[in-house]
Amino acid sequence: MPNFKTLDDLGEVTGKVALVRVDLNLPMAEGRASDLTRVEMVKDTILELADKGAKVLLLAHFGRPNGARSSVLSTSMVQGDVERVLDREIMFIPEVSGPVVDQSIGILGNGDIGLLDNVRFWPGEEANDAAFAKSIAAHGDFYVNDAFSAAHRAHGSTEGLAHLLPAYAGRAMERELTALDAALGNPEAPVAAVVGGAKVSTKLAVLENLVGKVQHLIIGGGMANTFLAARGVDVGNSLCEHDLTDTANAIMDKADHAGCTVHLPYDVAVATEFAANPQSLRICNVHEVASYEMILDVGPLAAEALADVLKTCRTLVWNGPMGAFEIEPFDAATVALAKTAAALTQEGSLISVCGGGDTVAALAHAGVTDTVTYVSSAGGAFLEWMEGKTLPGVAALQG
Ligand code: ADP
Ligand code: MG
Numbered sequence: 111m112p113n114f115k116t117l118d119d120l121g122e123v124t125g126k127v128a129l130v131r132v133d134l135n136l137p138m139a140e141g142r143a144s145d146l147t148r149v150e151m152v153k154d155t156i157l158e159l160a161d162k163g164a165k166v167l168l169l170a171h172f173g174r175p176n177g178a179r180s181s182v183l184s185t186s187m188v189q190g191d192v193e194r195v196l197d198r199e200i201m202f203i204p205e206v207s208g209p210v211v212d213q214s215i216g217i218l219g220n221g222d223i224g225l226l227d228n229v230r231f232w233p234g235e236e237a238n239d240a241a242f243a244k245s246i247a248a249h250g251d252f253y254v255n256d257a258f259s260a261a262h263r264a265h266g267s268t269e270g271l272a273h274l275l276p277a278y279a280g281r282a283m284e285r286e287l288t289a290l291d292a293a294l295g296n297p298e299a300p301v302a303a304v305v306g307g308a309k310v311s312t313k314l315a316v317l318e319n320l321v322g323k324v325q326h327l328i329i330g331g332g333m334a335n336t337f338l339a340a341r342g343v344d345v346g347n348s349l350c351e352h353d354l355t356d357t358a359n360a361i362m363d364k365a366d367h368a369g370c371t372v373h374l375p376y377d378v379a380v381a382t383e384f385a386a387n388p389q390s391l392r393i394c395n396v397h398e399v400a401s402y403e404m405i406l407d408v409g410p411l412a413a414e415a416l417a418d419v420l421k422t423c424r425t426l427v428w429n430g431p432m433g434a435f436e437i438e439p440f441d442a443a444t445v446a447l448a449k450t451a452a453a454l455t456q457e458g459s460l461i462s463v464c465g466g467g468d469t470v471a472a473l474a475h476a477g478v479t480d481t482v483t484y485v486s487s488a489g490g491a492f493l494e495w496m497e498g499k500t501l502p503g504v505a506a507l508q509g
Contacts, residue, residue: 114287114507115278117158120252124163125220129250130156130280131267133257134170134188143188147487148259149195155256155280156196156223163220167250168192169206169229169267171260177233185228192225200225206232207245215249235266243270256280258287259488261503262495272506279507287504289484290495293463298424299325304416304447306331307430307468310354314361316429319498321365321372326419328373330408330432330443337362337374338405343396346380348405373416377409379433379440386437407433408443416443417450420460426451428464429496431472441475448476455482465492 132152136143159166173183186202193200200223203214211226218224229235234242243266247253253275255261260268261283271277279287294301301324305313310333320327329337332349339345340358365372375396380403382390393409408416413432420426428451435441454460464473465486479485486492491501 113509114284114504115276116284117155117254117278117281120162120278123159123252126164126251127215127249128159128164128166128252128254129169129246129271129275130159130166130254131169131257131260131271132156132280133259134168134185134192135172135259136188136191138187143191146191146195149188149192151282151487152256152280153195155254155282157198158281159254160198160221160223165215165218165220166223167203167211167215168200168223168225169246170226170257171230171235171267172228173230175228175230177230177236179231180228183228183231185225189225196223198223203227207249211249229265229267236263238264238266238270240270242266243274247271247274250275252276252278254278254280255503255507256282257503258283258486259491261488261501262491262499264502268503269506272503277507277509283507285484286486286488289463289486292461292483293425293427294323294496297427298461300423301425301427302326302328302420302423304328304330304426304428304432305430306333306432306444307466308332308349310336310351310358313430313493314354314357315497315499316493317361318364319496320427321361321370322368323498324370324427326371326373326423327365328416328419330375331430332434333430334374334408335405337372338396341374344399344401345396345405346399346401346403347382348380348399348403373419375408375412375443376415377411378405379407379409379442380405384434384437387439391439406437407435407440410442410446413443413446416447420447420450420454423460426460426462426464427496428462429466429469429493431468435468435472435475441472444472445476448473448478448482452476452478452481465489465496 335350340355432443433440462482
């Protein structure tokens with residue numbers, strides 16, 4: 111287990127000021143938050159600290175103001191959403207340091223919650239300027255980081271503060287780090303990695319890290335086409351990065367040496383157009399794809415064989431859909447594999463940790479969000495972790 115302090119390590123906090131980094135960078139549509147998952151995630155931490163009598167100051171970024179104030183990028187835009195999810199009133203504080211913050215802390219009672227303004231209004235945040243972080247730290251007794259999704263950034267509120275105050279992982283951060291550790295840090299073998307999605311180029315570092323760590327690498331999605339092409343398969347009109355076939359071969363060689371079996375599809379779903387239930391839909395062997403056809407999903411035989419691979423594994427880490435899951439029936443392999451992973455997880459034979467923007471949507475579409483072990487909504491931070499990188503926000507918590 112990675113060593114970091116959690117809220118369990120906090121002593122008496124009554125009347126103390128907690129600076130809590132959260133992710134309130136909510137997706138917006140027509141001026142309103144379209145999804146409150148990020149607020150739901152940090153609810154436990156905020157309420158636990160408030161209920162223990164701390165004065166809780168929420169610290170977050172919102173959009174990309176590039177170091178200057180912007181009224182439409184104020185965290186006050188999401189104050190109402192936070193209040194609704196927490197079912198508490200919170201005080202908006204239009205600064206992150208200085209006399210206004212002091213006065214606000216004076217007004218807040220024990221157990222009250224304040225929302226500081228967008229920390230990226232100040233250039234010192236993204237520059238990780240020591241003086242800026244100190245000016246914020248001056249107001250707090252301790253720091254809690256509950257924003258794993260921002261932990262790949264070495265910014266003042268994600269990294270700098272952790273060195274200036276006693277630092278703790280919040281409950282969401284703790285859950286995330288525990289799940290990630292179980293999946294790739296100290297996993298139970300055999301481990302399978304599923305990597306899919308559109309392009310190899312966006313996931314080269316992920317693939318290179320995984321081949322040295324897992325026993326089975328299952329490649330699907332558009333990127334499988336590049337690997338098939340590298341093996342001499344004519345993928346027709348499929349999405350394929352022909353300039354990366356040498357790289358794909360190098361990854362397969364590295365896998366061979368590391369004792370990692372690479373699984374590529376041997377049957378596929380193809381069509382001539384990118385449309386739902388097209389007339390041209392056909393299931394065929396990878397060697398039978400016509401020059402005008404596109405591979406849009408892993409075929410049913412390969413999907414079944416992949417499910418059998420998962421049955422022999424104890425751990426699964428998954429990023430990227432197996433096909434163009436947004437259009438039917440090219441969601442079939444993704445849904446089938448997701449259901450197998452969920453069933454094995456429920457039986458207790460598999461730990462399944464999944465993440466990635468489109469992957470989250472694909473797993474929700476398959477209806478398995480609550481039955482796999484963990485679904486990370488962290489996006490960039492999740493991918494960097496899959497690349498084997500040290501995340502500065504996590505490293506800072508580890509002292
Ligand atoms: P994530 O966001 O989970 O990391 P990616 O962004 O890498 O995933 O990839 C998701 C996209 O890949 C989806 O939009 C999906 O339609 C596309 N995709 C998957 N398989 C194929 C394929 N065979 N051809 C074209 N696009 C594909
Ligand atoms: Mg994506």
